[in-house]
Amino acid sequence: xxxxxxxxxxxxxxxxxxxxxxxxxxxxxxxxxxxxxxxxxxxxxxxxxxxxxxxxxxxxxxxxxxxxxxxxxxxxxxxxxxxxxxxxxxxxxxxxxxxxxxxxxxxxxxxxxxxxxxxxxxxxxxxxxxxxxxxxxxxxxxxxxxxxxxxxxxxxxxxxxxxxxxxxxxxxxxxxxxxxxxxxxxxxxxxxxxxxxxxxxxxxxxx
Ligand code: ADP
Ligand code: ZN
Numbered sequence: 001x002x003x004x005x006x007x008x009x010x011x012x013x014x015x016x017x018x019x020x021x022x023x024x025x026x027x028x029x030x031x032x033x034x035x036x037x038x039x040x041x042x043x044x045x046x047x048x049x050x051x052x053x054x055x056x057x058x059x060x061x062x063x064x065x066x067x068x069x070x071x072x073x074x075x076x077x078x079x080x081x082x083x084x085x086x087x088x089x090x091x092x093x094x095x096x097x098x099x100x101x102x103x104x105x106x107x108x109x110x111x112x113x114x115x116x117x118x119x120x121x122x123x124x125x126x127x128x129x130x131x132x133x134x135x136x137x138x139x140x141x142x143x144x145x146x147x148x149x150x151x152x153x154x155x156x157x158x159x160x161x162x163x164x165x166x167x168x169x170x171x172x173x174x175x176x177x178x179x180x181x182x183x184x185x186x187x188x189x190x191x192x193x194x195x196x197x198x199x200x201x202x203x204x205x206x207x
Contacts, residue, residue: 001026001080001206002100004087006174007108009163010118011187012194015131016108017084019195024202027076031086033129034067035059053154056162058088058170065095072100089170093177104205105178106198108187112164119160123149 001024005013014030021028035053038046045063052059068086071077087093096102121134127147141148154163175182185197 001103001202003080003082003202004102004105004178005082005084005108006105006171006178007187008110008112008115008167008171009160010115010122011108011110012191013084013108014129015191016187016195016198017082018130019191020082020198020202023199025079027079027081028084029068029071029077029081029086030084031059031064031068031088032084034071038067054159056154056159056166058166061089061091061095064088065092068092068096069099087171087174090173090177093174102178102181104183104202105174105181106201107175107182107184108194109184110187114188115164116157116160119155119157122155123151126150 003026005017007013017028017030020026035046035049039050040046045067048063049059064086072081087096118133123132123134125142125145125147126149128142128145130142130144132149183201185194185201187194
């Protein structure tokens with residue numbers, strides 16, 4: 001089963017994807033994570049991506065698409081994957097159609113007020129990538145692996161406004177693009193409740 005998770009920044013794509021991966025034995029592919037890995041390793045792609053990410057802009061399609069193609073072509077994706085953060089534009093979706101069959105698209109629906117509230121509290125584990133929010137977790141180290149948590153460079157209100165604008169303009173049109181495979185899920189509730197809705201939905205689709 002190949003799945004796409006759509007949603008604005010802070011809709012909970014990454015959090016849900018990590019849980020669904022455990023339930024269904026899929027591979028999670030997050031283009032945001034892939035870019036951050038490239039930045040950490042000081043690659044050419046990383047250096048270029050950083051200039052866009054810090055401003056909340058999309059990394060150019062050519063770069064993103066070739067990175068994604070390389071990742072999807074690897075053996076571990078053969079049994080199914082869940083895409084989180086890709087596609088983010090119509091050209092990206094068109095390219096994806098050429099290389100993979102997408103079975104389901106899940107859009108996480110979260111009102112903008114809730115998104116703004118979530119933005120300032122997000123913390124990420126520096127080692128395993130687990131995502132926390134200071135409103136529900138006040139420790140400075142990861143509950144799973146004990147590594148320090150950090151706040152992403154682009155998690156601040158200035159960048160957020162730009163990311164939301166980019167989302168509306170570039171990514172929201174994908175809702176129509178995928179109309180034939182689209183399932184909208186309420187993402188404004190707790191991570192556990194969102195996870196349960198998505199899990200039930202996918203179990204229904206598998207039958
Ligand atoms: P979030 O969904 O919380 O905004 P991500 O980790 O998915 O965060 O993405 C962070 C940044 O990485 C984006 O703002 C963008 O600059 C870049 N990025 C990630 N995925 C893509 C993509 N598919 N196309 C272009 N840029 C991307
Ligand atoms: Zn961790």
